[in-house]
Amino acid sequence: MLGELFFTVAAFILGLLVGSFLNVVIHRIPRGENIAFPASHCPHCDTPLKWYHNIPLLSWLFLKGKCAFCDAPISARYPIVELLSGILFALLYIKLGAVWYLPFVWASFAALLALTMIDFEYMAVPDSVNFAALLFALVRPDFIDAAIDAAMAAGGLYLVGLLSSKIAGREAMGGADVIVAGTMGALLGFPNFFVAIFLSAVLAMIPALLFREKGVPFVPFLTMATLIVFLYDTHAEAFLERLVHG
Numbered sequence: 001m002l003g004e005l006f007f008t009v010a011a012f013i014l015g016l017l018v019g020s021f022l023n024v025v026i027h028r029i030p031r032g033e034n035i036a037f038p039a040s041h042c043p044h045c046d047t048p049l050k051w052y053h054n055i056p057l058l059s060w061l062f063l064k065g066k067c068a069f070c071d072a073p074i075s076a077r078y079p080i081v082e083l084l085s086g087i088l089f090a091l092l093y094i095k096l097g098a099v100w101y102l103p104f105v106w107a108s109f110a111a112l113l114a115l116t117m118i119d120f121e122y123m124a125v126p127d128s129v130n131f132a133a134l135l136f137a138l139v140r141p142d143f144i145d146a147a148i149d150a151a152m153a154a155g156g157l158y159l160v161g162l163l164s165s166k167i168a169g170r171e172a173m174g175g176a177d178v179i180v181a182g183t184m185g186a187l188l189g190f191p192n193f194f195v196a197i198f199l200s201a202v203l204a205m206i207p208a209l210l211f212r213e214k215g216v217p218f219v220p221f222l223t224m225a226t227l228i229v230f231l232y233d234t235h236a237e238a239f240l241e242r243l244v245h246g
């Protein structure tokens with residue numbers, strides 16, 4: 001019991017640290033910068049940060065959301081991503097336990113979290129992070145099944161996109177969505193992939209109506225639905241059963 005709690009807290013802290021790295025990915029990948037060099041620096045005044053300015057959550061709180069050198073405001077996105085990543089890691093540990101492929105599931109969802117934030121900010125999905133999420137999702141004991149599920153999910157969505165593009169007379173779905181679908185297929189399998197697609201459409205419905213002109217990024221809703229169905233996989237199957245058989 002106490003051991004469980006210890007490992008859950010450890011997973012949360014690891015998630016915070018990974019979230020710190022995700023912030024670097026979210027900031028630098030869309031700008032085409034290297035994610036390893038140079039070391040973290042203030043995006044405003046370029047002063048390199050000291051290690052104690054880099055502690056997840058705490059540094060942002062202590063510095064009251066401002067750069068220690070130039071007082072420029074630091075986006076609340078930094079602590080938010082760190083916290084979300086911490087919660088994500090803890091939840092996935094509680095779900096899976098200490099299985100050998102847990103780090104890869106963590107990494108896949110972490111990449112999806114980075115994609116979510118990049119899609120929110122730039123309405124774009126970088127291929128490198130997208131493919132990373134897919135590759136990590138494939139590392140599991142039943143990797144052949146996972147690969148088949150990924151191919152079916154990606155292929156299926158590609159065909160739906162092709163068909164709706166023909167009907168609508170314009171590009172209805174990007175290539176990036178197809179890769180995300182592959183990741184979802186690998187993580188969830190069938191029929192839960194369908195539950196997640198359905199759920200993401202439901203989640204996106206109200207924002208899509210509210211922000212009709214601006215357009216709504218879809219990856220955040222796909223990611224949210226994937227996590228929910230992943231955590232509640234048995235309930236998702238029961239839900240589908242009821243939907244089909246009444």
Ligand SMILES: [Zn+2]
Binds near residue numbers: 067
């Ligand atoms: Zn600064």
